[in-house]
Amino acid sequence: MRKTLIGLASAAAVLAGLFVWRDPERGPLDATARAKAPGAFVPLSAGQVHYELSGPEGGRIAVLVHGFSVPSHIWDPTFRALREAGFRVLRFDLFGRGWSDRPDAAYDGPFYEAQIDELLRALRLEGPVDLIGVSFGGYLVARYAAGRPERIRTLTLIDPLTMSRPAPWYYELPAIGGLAYQMFKVPGLAEGQVGDFLQPERFPDWADRYRPQMRYDGFGRALHRTALGLRSVDFDGIYAAINRAPYPLLLVWGKQDTVLPIRGAERVRNAVSRTRFVAFDNAGHLPHLERPEIFEPLLLDFLRRSTAR
Numbered sequence: 001m002r003k004t005l006i007g008l009a010s011a012a013a014v015l016a017g018l019f020v021w022r023d024p025e026r027g028p029l030d031a032t033a034r035a036k037a038p039g040a041f042v043p044l045s046a047g048q049v050h051y052e053l054s055g056p057e058g059g060r061i062a063v064l065v066h067g068f069s070v071p072s073h074i075w076d077p078t079f080r081a082l083r084e085a086g087f088r089v090l091r092f093d094l095f096g097r098g099w100s101d102r103p104d105a106a107y108d109g110p111f112y113e114a115q116i117d118e119l120l121r122a123l124r125l126e127g128p129v130d131l132i133g134v135s136f137g138g139y140l141v142a143r144y145a146a147g148r149p150e151r152i153r154t155l156t157l158i159d160p161l162t163m164s165r166p167a168p169w170y171y172e173l174p175a176i177g178g179l180a181y182q183m184f185k186v187p188g189l190a191e192g193q194v195g196d197f198l199q200p201e202r203f204p205d206w207a208d209r210y211r212p213q214m215r216y217d218g219f220g221r222a223l224h225r226t227a228l229g230l231r232s233v234d235f236d237g238i239y240a241a242i243n244r245a246p247y248p249l250l251l252v253w254g255k256q257d258t259v260l261p262i263r264g265a266e267r268v269r270n271a272v273s274r275t276r277f278v279a280f281d282n283a284g285h286l287p288h289l290e291r292p293e294i295f296e297p298l299l300l301d302f303l304r305r306s307t308a309r
Contacts, residue, residue, distance in 0.1 A: 023182055029102060029216035036212075037099040044118045046111070047101025051092035052079070053123060059088035060153075061125050062303070065116070066091070067135030069223055070193060071098025071213060074134065078288050081296040087130070087303075092119060094137075096222020098213050107222050108229035112140050113147065120151070128153035128247075130303055135260065135285065136161050136226075139233070146241035154306045155242070156250040156299060159257050159285050162235055162264040167227050178224050186220040198256045198284035239271035249275045250302045252295065254283030276302065 027033075034041065039052035052072065062082045064075040072091040082089045093100035095115055096107060105111055120129070130153050133141030138160020145152045171177045171185070190207040194200035213219055242249065249272050253262045262279060269275050278298060280287040288295045 023220075024187060024211075024214040025182075025217050025219060026215050027217060029099070029218075033216060034099055039099075041099075042119065042122050044115060044122060046095060046105055046115065047103045049092055049095070049101070049115065049119055050099035051090060051119065051123070053088070053090050054079070055083040055088040056086060057088065059086050060130065060303075061127070062087045062089045062130040062132060063116075063120070063125075063141075064089065064091040065131070065133040065137035065141050066094065066097070067133075067137045068226065069097060069189060070196075070210060071100075073098075073209060074286070074289070077292045078132070078296065078299070081292070081300070085300055088125075090119075090123065090125065094140075096218060096226070102216065102218025102222050104218075104221075105225075106229060107225035109140070109143050109233060111229075113144050116140070116144050117148070130154045130156070130306075132156040132158070132299075133160065134158040134288065139230075139235070139238075142238050142242060145245065145247070146238045149245035149247065152245070152247045154248050154250070154303055156252070156302070157268065158252045158288055159254055159260050160251075160264070160268070161230070161260060162239075162267040164230050164233055164235075165227075166231070171224065172228065177228075178221060181224040181227075182220040186214070186223070189223075190214065196259060196285040198254070198282060198290060203289070235267070236271065239268060243272045243274075248302070248306050250299070251275050251277045252287055252298070253277075253279050254285060254287040254290065255279050255281050256283060257285045257287075259285040 037050055039050055041048045041050055066072050066074045071093045075091045079089055079091050094112060096102045128151060131141045131145055138157040145155045171181050190210040193206055193210050197203055251265060251268050253265045255262055265277060269277055280291045280294060283290040
């Protein structure tokens, strides 16, 4: 019996050491860490949110929502293009990502919907907005637009999530699921992001730009809970509500997207009759980055053609 207990204790110690070695999180996201961040911060009910707001104060408001784990720098060229075109542009880090807080929260649809709504009110961005989301952020803005049509002037979805993606069974186990996610999934996330591109060699610093957010406590927990929260999403209900709303919808997809294949576009197009759909050749999961010379004129034309509300 004593040998068994010693063996179990040794195994536990080895596993604990392995976890610490693989875990990239090294401390809290505090004021010292935030001193490195560009932009500004605003307190919301769930914590501090990092954001950048630029462009003329009287400009039409465009809001950019990033995807599952790459924070708001994913919008660099789009942010510049909209600002230079005279828009008042907002981009921000979702809770758990980038320089925003990592609260002990559900990280589900209602949680992020509240973040978007509170942020707009905190920054006093009134009236209908042009709402733009990519990947997981496409799902979030679709959800927000479905529930608050009065706040939307136009809706743009870039390779959006259109259905639940089941996680490995062991990530769903109580108590140990989060530990497994932190040990096996989180450490490789930075290197895995290059799979979003058809030509990753064009973005040699992409993984390095991703890594800083991984250093701060709560990053892996936020992603794990986000993944679990997607299991019960009613995507059909969201798109049905959008079809009943008055604002126009632009849907963009990269033809070579291997993360969320282009067949997902049919789900949106079948649900929303007024969808303007454009598929980009020579582009993977992030066509706004791989084909900005096509995406940016398309987006600006779509926004300018929309009827003022």
